[in-house]
Amino acid sequence: MASSVVAPSRGVSPVFGRARARRRPSCSAITVDVSSHASDVAGAAACRALSFSQNVPSDRSAFAKRAHVAMKIENETTSLTNKLRGAEVGYEDVKVVLIVARAPASSAQYDIREFDPASLSVRDGAETSLIVGSLDINIGDRLPAEELAGTRSLGRRAYLSNVGVAPAARRTGVASRMIERASTIARDEYAVHALYVHVQHDNDAAIALYERSDFIREARETAAAESTLGRPARVLLRRDLRIHQP
Numbered sequence: 717m718a719s720s721v722v723a724p725s726r727g728v729s730p731v732f733g734r735a736r737a738r739r740r741p742s743c744s745a746i747t748v749d750v751s752s753h754a755s756d757v758a759g760a761a762a763c764r765a766l767s768f769s770q771n772v773p774s775d776r777s778a779f780a781k782r783a784h785v786a787m788k789i790e791n792e793t794t795s796l797t798n799k800l801r802g803a804e805v806g807y808e809d810v811k812v813v814l815i816v817a818r819a820p821a822s823s824a825q826y827d828i829r830e831f832d833p834a835s836l837s838v839r840d841g842a843e844t845s846l847i848v849g850s851l852d853i854n855i856g857d858r859l860p861a862e863e864l865a866g867t868r869s870l871g872r873r874a875y876l877s878n879v880g881v882a883p884a885a886r887r888t889g890v891a892s893r894m895i896e897r898a899s900t901i902a903r904d905e906y907a908v909h910a911l912y913v914h915v916q917h918d919n920d921a922a923i924a925l926y927e928r929s930d931f932i933r934e935a936r937e938t939a940a941a942e943s944t945l946g947r948p949a950r951v952l953l954r955r956d957l958r959i960h961q962p
């Protein structure tokens with residue numbers, strides 16, 4: 717399944733119809749696709765390695781950092797490929813849909829040196845593109861890693877995961893557009909009523925993004941769970957999706 721949407725030049729919500737000003741000018745050439753193409757999967761993996769690169773220990777040499785990123789890209793490519801095929805352990809009953817945001821590689825907006833080479837997606841018959849953002853929609857009755865589960869479990873449930881935008885493409889509305897696309901797909905193609913996402917309580921940028929995209933806070937892990945799990949507590953956010961009545 718592959719579809720393409722030319723993103724609007726301002727942040728317009730097709731689901732909720734609200735126009736939003738952006739802090740930086742958006743790249744009108746960006747498109748938001750559903751994809752399972754191997755080159756896009758590798759590009760999404762590279763985007764994730766760039767997006768979450770704060771996890772690379774700062775005392776490493778440039779070579780060690782590069783090796784760390786390459787290993788992350790390889791592992792994520794394998795995991796994502798398996799999830800999309802329904803072959804990842806723990807995801808056998810979960811439908812995973814990959815959304816990628818791409819810009820033409822020829823776009824003057826980005827400096828290619830700010831991206832990993834794996835961010836370049838080459839597909840037959842299509843212009844070479846740069847994967848600048850990606851997320852997964854996980855759809856199922858029971859989802860992995862649900863210690864903090866949503867209460868609105870009528871019908872199928874959907875969770876967003878791995879929401880990430882390459883640093884060079886941030887604050888231009890890329891994540892907002894991917895979330896709009898994910899919301900429309902979950903609602904219209906999978907009859908999902910409520911879209912969930914987890915976020916660490918101290919990730920201010922992501923929380924601002926989700927609240928701006930009409931998510932509301934539903935639950936928060938307790939301080940006891942935080943200490944037991946040895947990581948910052950997570951907040952569970954929910955966006956209610958309108959299902960059109962016939």
Ligand SMILES: CC(C)(COP(=O)(O)OP(=O)(O)OC[C@H]1O[C@@H](n2cnc3c(N)ncnc32)[C@H](O)[C@@H]1OP(=O)(O)O)[C@@H](O)C(=O)NCCC(=O)NCCS
Nearest residue numbers: 737738739880881886887888889890891892921922924925
């Ligand atoms: C969080 C993240 C996905 C946002 O992506 P993005 O494409 O820059 O987000 P958008 O441009 O669509 O931002 C939409 C709104 O979210 C809020 N927002 C996004 N980033 C923000 C930041 N750094 N600080 C404050 N608000 C922010 C703003 O309200 C913004 O609207 P505005 O630009 O008009 O003010 C990106 O910063 C990222 O990849 N971070 C690292 C990975 C991560 O933490 N992912 C979330 C895991 S749950």
